[in-house]
Amino acid sequence: MSNEQIKEMEIERSRSLEAQFEERILRDEKIEAKDWMPEKYRKTHIRQISQHAHSEIIGMLPEGNWITRAPSLRRKVALLAKIQDEAGHGLYLYSACETLGISREELYEQLHSGKAKYSSIFNYPTVSWADMGAVGWLVDGAAIINQVPLCSTSYGPYARAMIRVCKEESFHQRQGYEIMVKLANGTPEQKEMAQDALNRWWWPSLMMLGPTDAESVHTEQSMKWKLKRKSNDELRQQFIDQTVPQAELIGLTIPDKDLKWNEERGSYDFGEIDWDEFWQVVKGHGPCNKERMDARVNAWEEGEWVRDAAMAYAEKNKNINKAV
Amino acid sequence: MKKNWPLWEVFVRSKNGLEHRHFGSLHAADAEMALENARDVYTRRNEGVSIWVVESKDITASNPENNGEFFEPAQDKVYRHPTFYDLPDEVKHM
Numbered sequence: 001m002s003n004e005q006i007k008e009m010e011i012e013r014s015r016s017l018e019a020q021f022e023e024r025i026l027r028d029e030k031i032e033a034k035d036w037m038p039e040k041y042r043k044t045h046i047r048q049i050s051q052h053a054h055s056e057i058i059g060m061l062p063e064g065n066w067i068t069r070a071p072s073l074r075r076k077v078a079l080l081a082k083i084q085d086e087a088g089h090g091l092y093l094y095s096a097c098e099t100l101g102i103s104r105e106e107l108y109e110q111l112h113s114g115k116a117k118y119s120s121i122f123n124y125p126t127v128s129w130a131d132m133g134a135v136g137w138l139v140d141g142a143a144i145i146n147q148v149p150l151c152s153t154s155y156g157p158y159a160r161a162m163i164r165v166c167k168e169e170s171f172h173q174r175q176g177y178e179i180m181v182k183l184a185n186g187t188p189e190q191k192e193m194a195q196d197a198l199n200r201w202w203w204p205s206l207m208m209l210g211p212t213d214a215e216s217v218h219t220e221q222s223m224k225w226k227l228k229r230k231s232n233d234e235l236r237q238q239f240i241d242q243t244v245p246q247a248e249l250i251g252l253t254i255p256d257k258d259l260k261w262n263e264e265r266g267s268y269d270f271g272e273i274d275w276d277e278f279w280q281v282v283k284g285h286g287p288c289n290k291e292r293m294d295a296r297v298n299a300w301e302e303g304e305w306v307r308d309a310a311m312a313y314a315e316k317n318k319n320i321n322k323a324v
Numbered sequence: 325m326k327k328n329w330p331l332w333e334v335f336v337r338s339k340n341g342l343e344h345r346h347f348g349s350l351h352a353a354d355a356e357m358a359l360e361n362a363r364d365v366y367t368r369r370n371e372g373v374s375i376w377v378v379e380s381k382d383i384t385a386s387n388p389e390n391n392g393e394f395f396e397p398a399q400d401k402v403y404r405h406p407t408f409y410d411l412p413d414e415v416k417h418m
Binding site: 085 | 327328329331348349350351353354357364365368369385387388389
């Protein structure tokens with residue numbers, strides 16, 4: 001057989017593997033780590049799962065800002081538990097990502113060098129206690145809307161991680177909303193603080209659900225692989241429709257003068273989103289991009305001696321046991 | 325020095341009477357740290373009463389690409405299932 005014929009056979013083989021693979025997903029079968037998968041599937045999953053993992057651990061930073069200043073012990077233990085959950089979510093996701101054949105070190109390296117992205121929402125500052133309320137209510141609220149459909153995504157390890165994440169996430173949103181309820185029913189200053197936090201977090205939260213469908217580059221392929229089950233615009237509409245009544249219930253006003261119930265659609269119409277701001281923040285020009293990255297890289301670098309010491313200790317013990 | 329912590333697989337028994345089930349994986353320097361990290365990562369809400377950790381490199385797994393010949397021998401042995409046997413309809417308790 002000539003080289004060309006062999007090459008052709010290989011192409012044919014991978015084509016039929018790919019067709020079988022797509023059929024498996026169509027039948028709602030899960031793909032597991034050691035199964036054959038197209039290279040593009042692997043790469044897309046590494047990108048999305050790692051981005052998700054990075055978001056969880058960078059997401060700890062804006063909230064960490066308020067642990068020592070939480071207004072009561074009740075608030076403090078809740079906030080600590082929430083942040084610990086986020087570390088846990090990051091770990092579930094990194095583990096899932098590693099099953100695709102990339103190491104944890106490579107993943108961190110991509111984050112630290114800026115090659116990998118994380119959710120832009122965490123590049124906004126948390127300037128008041130009310131921000132802890134707004135973040136839990138809106139940011140975790142939007143995250144839940146994004147994440148619930150992923151519990152049935154095609155890649156098994158990712159789907160299993162998401163089921164765990166979603167189970168834990170609802171406490172996050174409830175603790176945030178409870179903070180808002182308390183402030184909104186407090187003194188005029190407290191209510192104003194809550195309103196101010198809503199004003200600052202509303203639009204970035206809408207942006208969290210991603211670019212409009214017309215602008216979104218990955219949607220079609222992601223739909224096929226069940227990495228996405230609804231489009232960005234559908235998710236955004238769902239978020240708005242369920243959040244507006246929650247704001248009204250506690251007497252807060254959504255900062256959008258074009259927001260109006262549309263009887264015909266059974267949904268809220270809403271104003272124009274400032275996508276220039278979104279892309280600016282994505283490209284690294286948000287208020288806290290540098291601060292977040294510095295904090296993360298410092299934590300990693302300054303922890304190196306601890307990781308090394310733990311490893312040296314483990315190896316020493318192993319050698320002692322061998323000698324005995 | 326720069327030596328990375330190895331990967332461990334975590335198995336959790338959620339309550340007595342049930343088997344240990346694979347929960348996920350994590351990195352740790354040694355077995356003791358792996359156990360403690362597993363407790364913090366996978367059982368923050370009373371999900372377990374017992375944890376096993378084993379270094380991932382010590383697990384030998386079957387290769388899904390060989391699933392055909394590997395699992396094929398079981399496929400034509402219908403006589404291993406109760407429904408294979410013809411019994412009179414009237415028979416009870418069987």
